[in-house]
Amino acid sequence: MKYKALYVITTTLCLSQQAVEAQQADTLRRHDLQAFTVNAAAPVVTMKTGKILLNIADSKIAVGGDALQVLTLAPGVIERGNGQYELYGKKVTVLVDGKDSRLSGDALKGWLSALPAGSIEKVELITNPSARYDAAGAAVINFITVKNKRYGLNGVLTAGIGMGRYGRHNGGLALNYRNEKLNVYGNYDYLYNKQYYDLCSDRYADNKTTIAQHSYETRIRYNHSFKGGIDFDVNKRSSTGIMFKGLLIYRDRVMDTRSEKEDALSVVATTGHLRVLNPAVNAWYKVNLDTMGRQLTVNADYFNYNKAWRDDYTTNYFETNNHTLQNPWLLRDNSPSDNTIQSLALDYSQPLWKGKLEAGIKTTATLTDNNVLWEQQTGKTWQTDSGKTNHFIYKENIHAGYLDYQRTMKQWELRAGLRAEQATMQGESVTLRQISKRSQFNIFPSFSLVYGQSGNHQYGFAYRKNIERFSFSIVNPFLTYVSQYFYYQGNPDIRPSIGHTFEVSYTYRNELYATLGYQHYAQVLTDVYRKDTGNVVISTFDNLKGASTASASLSWSKGLLGNKWQTTNAATLTYTRYAEINTAGAGMYASSANTFALPGGFSGELSANWYSPVKWATYRMKARYSVNAGISKSILHKAGRLTFNVTDIFNTFNAAYDVASFGVISTHVDKIESRFIKLVFSYKFGNQQVKAAVNRKTGIEKELRRIGG
Secondary structure, three states: OOOOOOOOOEEEEOOEOOOOOOOOOOOOOOOOOOOEEEOOOEEOEEEEOOEEEEEHHHOOOOOOOEHHHHHOOOOOEEEEEOOEEEEOOEEEEEEEOOEEEEEOHHHHHHHHHOOEHHHEEEEEEEOOOOOOOOOEOOEEEEEEEOOOOEOEEEEEEEEEEEEOOOEEEEEEEEEEEEOOOEEEEEEEEEEEEEEEEEEEEEEEOOOOOEEEEEEEEEEEEEEEEEEEEEEEEOOOOEEEEEEEEEEEEEEEEEEEEEEEEOOEEEEEEEEEEEEEEEEEEEEEEEEEOOOOOOEEEEEEEEEEEEEEEEEEEEEEEEOOOOOEOOOOEEEEEEOOEEEEEEEEEEEEEEEEOOEEEEEEEEEEEEEEEEEEEEEEEEOOEEEEOOOOOEEEEEEEEEEEEEEEEEEEEOOEEEEEEEEEEEEEEEEEEOOOOEEEEEEEEEEEEEEEEEEEOOOOEEEEEEEEEEEEOOOHHHHOOOEEEEEOOEEEEOOOOOOOEEEEEEEEEEEEOOOEEEEEEEEEEEEEEEEEEEEOOOOOEEEEEEEEEEEEEEEEEEEEEEEEOOOOEEEEEEEEEEEEEEOOOOEEEEEEEEEEEEEEEOHHHEEEEEEEEEEOOEEEOOEEEOOEEEEEEEEEEEEOOOOEEEEEEEEOOOOOOOEEEEEEEOOEEEEEEEEEOOOEEEEEEEEEEEOOOEOOOOOOOOOOOOOEEEEOO
């Protein structure tokens, strides 16, 4: 079942390690007035107006996990349901190495769960993205994968085991060779994981009828991730490179769904197999046009997400005394999907009027092809179920250009940007012989101003207009069968949502960071439940007229006991109102994370998260919490490291919520397995000399997120 996590208050005690000194050419490419840098045992947390940096490489809790679990460690980050995330109450775009997966829902979560935490160096939480970023999302979460900076040949070997209700294991090898002009790198990681999903709901069909549904599912994942590439300095002014990376995912699942009402009982036995092949290629060229600071960067990207998905359903009907009413109903679906994104981007920068001007153009072509075939068995013959079968092709072309100017004037830092995007879209149902076409042009301004009164006080203001585009699975009108009482269905009439975000901020003595914010979205994208014929409920997406959110956040970080204990606290309170359904409510999220430098070469980490009850759109979420811990020790003359951690120690992290949507009333408790113990060994070998790496971004920055799953 889908669920929503919420707009909330955040109190985050999150840790940090040795300080990151000056920010190099980061993805914002801005000249900082002053960064909020915290020195402690581990990991690194750097806060400033508009941005937080997390050094995941040294997190004891993240070791042996994946990118999806890493998100639970990030201060202010929550899932608001079905693979949609928020940062301090703002809707976000999730990037990996500056590239947006454009995946959504289970596909995004599956993609992130296949990315090992050991391959992630740090995470950028960008609350005020500049015009250089695509207009999707009011904030950005960017995973930056490990890039070795050492001369010569070197590498890292990783191996781990773990246990939840079932066993898990992982392993990986990363190799890198670097000299003055050439860098050749490659890595491979493998993760085996078996995990359970336990979903319960009670739906009140009318005053006399209650339908109780319980689904128990186990999923086995075999995740293979790989990356390889070459960077080459052509001469003193120019460099080029090519990178190939991808995922190969196999997933098997077994699920039983039991649906019961007063006079009848049904059990749906589901078995399924999924294979995802996800290759991606990036080629880039960067040249310094002169010695005055003019620079040109070209990125060409190719991304493919190919999915083979097959499920078999056997539905048995019983009376309440378990007497069989009829022969089993046999149903199966074969849902291949192929999604291709191609992008070309040119980015230019130069000094101007004692500041810096950035400009760029980008074109992106996307093609998704989903061919869903449903069949049901009649006698001994399989026949096509025309009510569920659908072949849907979606094409989208986006042409964008931007200008962005930044300047520091004594105690002031100004940044102003303008982005224009022209989008053309075509959806074609081959099955229904229907074609719909749309086009739209939008201007997206952004603005930020920071005033540094002194080394102790900074004040900031930021505004950004953004767009929330639907995922490609949402626009496809096909049905997904769960039981005879419940389906998922896409909406071909869905429209993107336009949002406006305002924020004021204050920083005090590199310890305290506070914000006040306001967001408004028109045609807000929301998942809703609607009644169909009989007792059937369909979960789908729709545009509600509008939603507004007011927020306040507070972050505080401090090193204690001579920096042997590092703690960071953050708090966000939001109040959200949906006009069309007249729903409003406040929420609260609290998290605590601490790192400790312990005697004998040990280091430890302890974190906790708590979510308050909240009302969000058609959902009323109930409270939940989790506690995580990890300990690590350097061995083998500091070349090796042994780490032990436990996530969700008390096994309390679940989603309990009520739904009230267009006459559908239901209660839900969804438990996705979250308690794991893991033991991981890593060993570094080769040359330890460090060369400063060139930090660059690739071209696709939002397109991949919207491939639905």
